[in-house]
Amino acid sequence: MSTIRTEGLTCTYGSGAAAVHALRGVDLQAAPGELLVVRGRSGSGKSTLLHALGGLVRPTSGTVHLDGTDLTALGEAELLRVRREQIAYVFQTFGLLPVLSAAENVEVPLRLLELDPAQREARVAAAIDAVGLTRHAAQRPDELSGGQQQRVAIARALATRPQVLLADEPTGQLDSQNALSVVGLLLELAHEHGVTTVVTTHDPAVADRADRVVELRSGVLAAAARA
Numbered sequence: 001m002s003t004i005r006t007e008g009l010t011c012t013y014g015s016g017a018a019a020v021h022a023l024r025g026v027d028l029q030a031a032p033g034e035l036l037v038v039r040g041r042s043g044s045g046k047s048t049l050l051h052a053l054g055g056l057v058r059p060t061s062g063t064v065h066l067d068g069t070d071l072t073a074l075g076e077a078e079l080l081r082v083r084r085e086q087i088a089y090v091f092q093t094f095g096l097l098p099v100l101s102a103a104e105n106v107e108v109p110l111r112l113l114e115l116d117p118a119q120r121e122a123r124v125a126a127a128i129d130a131v132g133l134t135r136h137a138a139q140r141p142d143e144l145s146g147g148q149q150q151r152v153a154i155a156r157a158l159a160t161r162p163q164v165l166l167a168d169e170p171t172g173q174l175d176s177q178n179a180l181s182v183v184g185l186l187l188e189l190a191h192e193h194g195v196t197t198v199v200t201t202h203d204p205a206v207a208d209r210a211d212r213v214v215e216l217r218s219g220v221l222a223a224a225a226r227a
Contacts, residue, residue, distance in 0.1 A: 001032030001194040002163035008062035022048040024219040035190040035197045040216035046200035088157035092169040094149045096141040103137040106156045127159035147178025167199040
């Protein structure tokens with residue numbers, strides 16, 4: 001499993017008087033088996049931080065290291081390979097393809113990894129079972145509840161066997177009961193599978209169960225809110 005860390009991470013959009021400083025010199029580290037929560041108000045830079053950790057945006061300055069690899073120094077092709085093979089994402093909007101079943105949605109990233117059909121089938125079945133949706137594998141997203149859809153999204157992430165999981169407001173559209181279920185799954189990924197898990201959230205129920213909580217304030221990382 002992998003440690004992910006940033007050094008002096010800065011992201012600025014625009015220039016001059018119109019410049020938006022989304023991140024300002026952020027130093028952060030998340031370890032294997034840890035559920036790290038990043039909280040902060042809307043506009044504090046949480047999503048930008050997550051996108052930078054996953055190589056979805058390139059910082060203005062600073063570095064992102066996945067073990068010994070500086071993601072900010074990679075070319076686009078190599079960065080894409082790292083994102084596909086080592087990093088998984090779970091987003092607030094679920095990101096499921098409406099024309100595909102739950103199982104088919106889980107299978108999508110495995111096709112990008114060019115696994116053979118038998119491997120894909122085994123991984124999909126295991127991931128769907130891990131989130132408790134085996135009976136719903138053939139259903140499409142519009143036939144599932146919000147909590148079930150988010151569990152499909154987590155299964156899709158789990159199926160790739162990532163080293164790092166990045167979750168952006170994963171309980172934002174869920175009721176309290178489903179939110180707790182999703183938090184439990186994230187904790188299981190971190191603690192039982194050793195996945196380095198970084199979650200941005202406003203949800204105190206998520207923060208309360210995290211291994212560590214840090215806070216972003218206007219792009220600046222504050223002292224640990226809880227360790």
